[in-house]
Amino acid sequence: MSIQELSFVSLGQRMLALFHVRQHYGHPDIFDKLFAMSCGGTAKASKGVNLSEDIFAGFNSTLRGGRVSHEEFIQVGKGRDVGMQQLALFEAKLSSGAGEAVISRDAMRMASRLDFFRLHSWFYGNLGWYFTQSMTVVGVYFFIYGKVYMALSGMDSYFLEKGGLGIAGTLNTSWAFQFGFLLVVPVIAVVGVEQGFRHGFTYLLWNVMTLGPIFFTFQMGTRMHYFDRTLIHGGAKYRATGRGFTIKHEKFAELYRFYAFSHFYRGVELLFLLLMFYAYGTFSWCNCSWRLDADFYNNVEPTDLEWRTRCYDDHYQSCVLPTNQNYGIMSYSLWIIAATWMWAPFFFNPSGLDWDKIIEDYNDWQNWLKTTNDSADSWFGWWSNEQEYLEHTTRGARFITGVRKLRFLLVAIGMYLNMMYNAYFERPNRIITSDDDMLTYALSGLVIVIFLLLICCGYIASRVTKKMSMKQRKLRKIKFLLSCCCFLISMLSLTVLSVGNLFAIFILLFVAVYWFMQMCILRLQYHHIVVRALARAYDRAVGWIVFGPIMIVSMFLPFISSFQQRVMFNNAFTSGLEVSKLFAHDVAPAQVVKVKRVSKKKKNRDD
Known part of the structure; x- marks a missing residue:
């Protein structure tokens, strides 16, 4: 955050003032009271729009012929946010305010009255910054x-x-630099001018050694989420951040509540798409004509499948190998983005990779998922609070959101069509091993029907009170029998379908249910x-995808925790933290032994 403040407060304001497009930015600015009062003040008659009252004050001054200058006398650092969640709240507040400002009349007046060069400087130095950040993330998903x-x-x-996808590698490489690395370039200029370019380098x-690019990539996702939601649904609000020095360990349940909608869901979605691309994508092809083996075919043109199969079997080195495209090179940048959005909060969380803390976080997360009341510390209360904005949004906003959600249905339809094409045209012997096609449809339909019956039983069981013990036992028996039938049918399907395609059917069903x-x-x-049951199951699955690798790393690679502490804190604080852990481990066994002795004495006394 200190790097961002150095770039924003020093370099950014100098350049904006030079181009006469600087607006007011909060506490450091001094207002001309008489000028502001004669122009109707600085506040707006809306608490949502008034969230960025300093920006609107700059708009008012610029539209009335004024100028917001930037005079430097002394450079000092103020109290700033240092915790990951504090920084995310700060970025959320700014992004939400920018989303409200974009659709305001003041922004329209600024865009229509500034000249061409000043307009571009104002766009990229103010509201356009959030728009371009959002478009960069949207471009990743389009890609x-x-x-x-x-x-x-x-x-x-x-x-x-045909050679028509040559730009894909270039786009993939550019995102690796746009997400995180290019945001550090202005800092080199600031430090280079003030202290020398050697010090800047x-x-x-x-900055790179302390995981700065990961931080900037994560914050880009924060800006995109809150700017996009405010732009479509509105609902900007003030978010208190605080300025305290944060060394508190945040539990996983708290991290999940805070980053689920903005980062974890998007990261898991991107991970799923990358795996889909790996499973269904084409990374090599036959670059030779069938006339290479014209004598074998007696000068009769074979089908595409026949020639492709023979080309891969007999002419791989000369015709296929030169066309190979490395999946890792094509997608490494997107893997970095997905990993950053899912696991960056753990790297910037004090003791986020410590095994003892991981166990406590796991127990707290399970209790949070199982809590059924509507308090703020329960899953249901958090879920209801996150969906409240839909109660106040418009039909147009819901329609836009619904059109966006169609991407999941299109993936499910694409998987189904691909499976049917492979079953009957491309690879019939690998997909279906039985000649009875009706058996395939019957088994697939039966699995879906039993799955729906299980959902209905779960719904009925939730309506049955605890006093009706007999009905609860019957429902449990029905659910157990249906689960056994579903398992047996799945095993029976292996005699008809291959394992990979049976797994693809379950993935297809999962994507379709999520869209529903x-x-x-x-x-x-x-x-x-x-x-609610589907959403809870989905959150549980996403939580395991995010939290599972962290548990494995903290269990088998404990030195990563020491590296993470050294990156976050200085050497003295890290040494003190290690000593406190040693004392804690020395005291804990003695306390356990003492408790066991006391309990044993009580047991003998009772006997």
Whole structure:
């Protein structure tokens, strides 16, 4: 955050003032009281718009012929946010305020009255900054969804053979620099001008070693989420951040409540799309004509499948190997983004990789998921609070959100069509091993029907009170029998379908159910028992995807925790923390032994 403040307060304000597009930015600025009072004041008649009252004060001054200057006398550092959640709240407040300011009349007047060069400086130095950050993230999803849709439809192999996807590698490489690395470049200029470029280069290396690019990439996702939600649904509000020195360990349940909608869901979605691209994408093709083996085919043109199979078997070195594309090179930048959005909060959380803290976080997370009341510390209370904005949004905003959610349905449809094409045209012997096609449809339909019956039983069980013990026992027996039937049918399906395609059917069903849940939420049915059960199961799955690797790393690689503490704190504080851990481990066993002795004495006394 100190790097951001140095760039924003020093370099940014100098350049904006030079181009006469600087606006007011909060506490350091001094207002001309008489000028502001004669122009109607600085506040707006809306608490949502008034969230960025300093920016609107600058708009008022600029529109009335005034100028907001930047005079430097002394450079000092003020109290700033140092915790990860404090920084996220600060960015959320600024992004929400920018979302409200974009749709205001003041921004429209500024855009229509500034000259061409000043307009561009104002756009990229003010509200356009958040717009371009959001468009960068949206571009990532357009890129990966386009690759997945083309892979599912089979068009990627066609365009690759024609040489029509050459720009994909360039776009993938550019995102690796846009997410995190390019945001550090202004800092080199500031430190280089003030203290010398040698010191600036050293400062850059220190920033990279302390995981600065990961922090900037994570904050870009924060800006995009809150700017996008405010732009579509509104609802900007003030968020208190605080200025305290944060060394408190945040539990995983708190991190999940804070980052689920803005980062964890998006990171898991990006991870799923990357795996889909790996499973269905085309990374090599036959670059030779069938006339290479014209004598084998007696000068009769074979089908594409026949020639492709023979080309891969007999001419791999000469025709296929030169066309190989490395999946890692094509997608490494998106993997970095997905990993950052899912696991960056743990790296910037004090003792976030400590095994003892991980166990406590796991127990707290499980208790949070199991809590059924509507308090703020329960899953249901958090879920209801996160969906409240839909109660006050417009039909147009819901329609836009619904159109966005169609991407999940399109993925499910693409998986189904790809499976049917492979089953009957491309690889029939690998997909279906039985000649009875009706058996395939019957087994698949039966699995879906039993899955729906299980959901209905869960809904009925939630309506049965605890006093009706007999009905509860019957429902448990029904659910157990249905689960056994579903398992047996799944095993029976292995005689008809391959394991990979049976797994693809379950993934297809999962994506379709998730799209259905999102549509129910948009129709304000998120309090329904079935929707809540699906949402809780989805949160549990996302939590395991995010928290599982952290548990494995903290269990088998304990030195990562020491490295993380050294990155966050200085050497003296890290040494003190290690000593306190040693004392804690020395005291804990003695206390346990004492408790055991006391309990043993009590037991003998009772005997």
